[in-house]
Amino acid sequence: MISWSLCLIFSLFNSLLTFASPAKQLCRSDQKNALLEFKSEFHFNGMAANEKTQRWTNTTDCCSWDGISCDIKTGNVVELNLWGSSLNGSLRSNSSLFRLQHLQSLNLSSNNLAGILPDSIGNFKYLKVLKLYGCSFFGNIPSSLGNLSYLTHLDLDGNDFTGELPESLSNLHQLTNLLLASSKLTGNFHHALLNLSELTAIDFSSNQFEGMLPSNMSSFSKLEYFDMSVNSFSGPIPSSLFMIPSLTRLNLEKNIFSGPVEIGNISSPSKLQELSLGGNNLSGPIPGSISKLVGLSYLDLSFWDTVSNVSTNTNRFVLLKHFCQSIPRARTSEWLWTLPGLGYLDISQNSFSGFEGTSDVIQRSPIEMLDISSNSFQGNIPTKICELVALETLVLTNNNFSGSIPRCFENFNTTLSVLHLRNNSLSGNIPEEVFSASLISLDVGRNKLSGELPKSLINCTKLEFLNVEDNEVSDTFPFWLRMLPNLQIIVLRSNRFHGPIFSPGDSLSFPKLRIFDISENLLPLDYFAGWSTMSSVVYIAYDKLHRFIGFTFSNYHKSVVLANKGSKMELLGSSFRIYKTIDVSGNRLEGDIPQSIGLLKELIVLNMTNNAFTGHIPPSLSNLTNLQSLDLSQNRLSGTIPPELEKLTFLAWMNFSNNMLEGPIPQGTQIQSQNSSSFVHNPGLCGAPLKRSCGEGKEEERKQDEEKEEKDQVSSWIAAAIAYAPGVFCGFVIGHILSSYRHDWFLRIFRTFA
Template sequence: MTETWRNNTDCCSWDGISCDPKTGKVVELYLMNSFLSGPLRYDSSLFRLQHLHNVNLGSNNLSGMLPDSIENLKHLRVLSLGGCNLFGKIPSSLGNLSHLTNLDLSANDFTGELPGSMGNLNKLTELHLGSAKLSGNFPRVLLNLSSLVRIDLGYNQFKGMLPSNLSSLSKLEYFDISGNSFSGTVPSSLFMIPSLISLYLRVNEFSGPLDIGNISSQSNLQNLYIGENNFRKGIVDFSIFLHLKSLEGLDLSGIHLNISSTLHLPSPIDMLMLSSCNISEFPMFLQNQTNMFYLDISANQIQGQIPEWFWRLPALKFVNIAQNFFSGELTMLPDSIEHFLGSDNQFSGEIPRSICELDNLAILVLSNNNFSGSIPRCFKNFNTISILHLRNNSLSGVFPEEFISVKLISLDVGMNWLSGQLPKSLINCTSLEFLNVEDNRINDTFPFWLRSLPGLQILVLRFNEFHGPIYSPGSSMGFPTLRIFDISENSFTGVLPSEYFAGWTTMSSVRVARFDSIIGFAVAGSSQAPYHNYVVLTIKGLKLALVGSGFKIYKSIDVSGNKFEGGIPESIDLLKELIILNMSNNAFTGHIPPSLSNLSDLQSLDLSQNILSGEIPPDIGKLTFLAWMNFSYNRLEGPIPQATQIQSQNISSFSENPGLCGAPLLKKCGGEEEEEEGTKQEQDEDEEKEEKDQVFSWIAAAVGYVPGFFCGLTIAYILTP
């Protein structure tokens, strides 16, 4: 945007600059998302533009503290610095901007509480502080700002109870405190604000009875989101929400509900979230909800078939019925559907061919059901789907080329009976990030062409019938964005060249801060994600499932259970962020590369069941995060390094290496045996000498004792009368 900013030109003609037509003074600066960088210094020329009314520098890299000199902009009405990487405390001088009506400091890295001086901004109508890392109790200074229309404090670190007199914010229309740690009861004063339209309280720690029975009859509340809290006191009767005559969006997720089969909503509702509400019957009141486009009734105990009338609701775009007990065949999907999540149910039969007629379908998740038959061959414009998860069913046949959408981001067909080759049309999916085809019967060679996909992060081919080399002379070897590479339990062969891992950029980058240890833990994804990826990693010799919407922490390579030969590629040491390395059960030969000690983040290492020889490199003991290792069933020799990380391993980690010696094995090394023998001989000599000394001491004591004894008897006898 600043390309038009040239010397010797009128700044009022520059992009992003507005001037007062009468005075020529700069009154507006709009440079949002303009790739600016560098901190706002206290003496910045910006603070000399004292006629500014509107400043928007949002989504730039202004990394630094917000200086006190911000108060120089005395006429400022709108200040937008959201997403600017600002840190430190919010300066109290901000409270001197008495004309401010709109303040946006969201998505920054501030610390501490909101300054008390903010209570001086009595003209403020909009306050946006979402995801700003603020902490402390609810800022009571806001209760003085009676002009406030919008308050966004969502996803910070606030805690404690809400004040009881929130009704003093009499003009409030939008109130969002989601994603904090607020506790106690929800004050009834919130529901007494007639102007309130949207109330977001989800993902907090609110408890106690949920009572909105005294809600004002004049309520304009359209959006009520109170899910994912700790509401108790038994079951909440859904009918209490019938007081909300204008309701359009309702989130009651996590609240145990009682829903009458004769319940009738007085007004049409657009969005309804009833996840984890202990519902056992399909909500019949949905039958007349012709405006509903978003429905989440996942993680309940609803059984039986989905009513036919449900599929005829005309506006449905997002439907999540996952984690229930729905059964029978899935005969159709609504024509309007864009996102359909039906995983973890008991659906059977074939996947309906009607999905090929859905022009707007973007997400289809049918994992963990009993679907059988083949994957439909879709010929009609199947180019919209971005998420396709069909894992853990009984699907068979080949994976049709026609079913591959060029917009795919995540594809999971693992744990089925699919055969044939991997669809080469995947090469056209330039946005693909996640590909999992594990545990099928796919018979193919290594898909070298996947390297051309610029964003591929997770590739799982394990437990199939892949074969042949994974290296082709003259072809690219790099997977620049790959984080998880699992080709285990196949029939891959050949030798990996020394430079094989040279182009694996993401695993090679060095990050500033380390993540916490993942050994022994499985991670669940955010409950807000519309779908979950699923990956099984072999960690500490155990297979652990990772479920989530992203795995940026995990950097793993698993090539175990194949027929690789030759040495371990020296370029393995480039993968500085590698956490899990499993090359077991192959035919690797040669020495263990000493450069493995450069993998400072490594936590799990398995080189067992190969033909490796030589010594275990001593410097591997310096890997402080390495919690588990296995070198068993090789031809290793020499002493086991005496390092804490290595000595803490089970003896089985070094077994079946006839030449290995030293702790924790019982077999002593040669020098240790000679030294031990010499030490034992010296100990024996010392013990023999000590025994002789003890005998002489006893004899000397006895010699001294006997004459004394008789002398004592003699004296005693003489003194006896």
């Protein structure tokens, strides 16, 4: 009992000593000093919150610092991850970084380390992971990397490396990921790399490699991802690539591979999901053995020279762009509709002119996206399309379809999200019943459609994009569109819309509107209050990485032609994310330009030309600090050009011509850089860039006043002279008469007194 008591007391005493003593730091002092010195080698840009090193201090355990991991037994730093930490400066060959000799993982990606990657990088003999993508390194890849015998992951993507690959990389026998995309590397694919049998991912895309790929690519027995796209590789595509049982993605697009494609004998079920061979010089028939690639979900065979039948397989996506340009008046083969796993079919930019396939076959097709744009289709839109009951995206643009929009499109009233019929010869009214409640994007522009805009669109609460430009639609302005909460783009140009653009008592409030084009109609105007998206900054998040992240149709084939800087421009795809414009040109708009235009602070293009606006240019335009193009020409505006517009430093193009403006042109750099044609036909405007100086006008006016005064004086003298001559004459006659009378009077008096 006494012994147990003594043991308990001893244990408690030990615990008290432990808690009372200062906490022991895990990090070794030499490791801490090396890290602090490494931090001091760089300067930092950006917000401090993005800098992992901001909490690195000498008073704390370096193993607890952001981006640091230590070996719990030795206290050595084994991982340094400063990805995206705003490091600015070159990585020196004598950097204190290289004193961390026990590093197993190093990630300095997405920093500005512009300079040569030093040979010292090969001194980390325990390194397993090296990530230096997006660091702006240039020069040759150091051969010392071949010393990193434990390396499994090497990522040097997105730099400016030049020259050939060092053959020493073939020494990295444990390497599983070799990522060297988006640089300026040259030379051939080294045969020595075939010794790296552990590789699962190889990405050399977007470089300047050339020559032929080795024929025995099946040596990469564990390869899952192989991307050689956007280079200058030539010769045949090695059939051995298709023999790799683990391969799931193969991308060889945009090279100069030639000849037929041989799939070879595949003994086990292929795992290949994505095959991209487009943009090469491949020829000959599509090999029927493609049907053995039973797991395919994406197939790109664009720019192939000829077409032949392909036996049934389970393709999910077929992309045949430019596929049949050498075959005029081709027809889509029935085999396309029989592919049991086909989800996305793109046969755009060819010479197809018709469909093959019975309604029964097409009805069984699981196609969700059909793009037959830019072909030679003509006549009525085939009603067979309406049998594709799973269809979500339908793109028929740039053909010569005529007749009316098929009413059978109502079959898609629960599925269709994209309907693009742009640039055909369709006529008649737009049917009320064709719009799906799921509709996100509708483009029927550049046809011959007439009648009114269907009010059934008000049920399309997901609608973001609406384009009916260049038709013959005759209707009052559809102010009810403001009820669509997600509408971002409205293009109604070149129709016959008329009447007010607002409902009495309600504002024209479009909370998400970015593009508003009602030009070349017959519309008056009210105001712009309530357009909140144009009034505030919208931050767009996007993935800068070039890696494949899956196929998306979120911006599929959106296209708008807008007036910008005095000329027409076409917006496509991602341009819509940031572009904000108002075009009300060519209408009958009159009265003052609303002061509320100044609320739209994110506006980039404002076009109000060819209307009947009067009054002064509102100084509130100076609030549009992102404005790049402003056109107020061909109106009846008066007064001066507001000097506040000098603040618009992004304003690259402006036009104030053909108004009644007066006074000096503001002297801001952006305004003075304009051509004089931007200010002509304003009788009262003066100053550069016009030749007429403002002082010249006043001097001319003063001279005109002096000349008028002189003329008035001359006129007065002439009038006086004219009046004086008769007066003298009359005076002389009267004087003579009086003199004669007086002489007779004196004579009579003299005679009387005599």
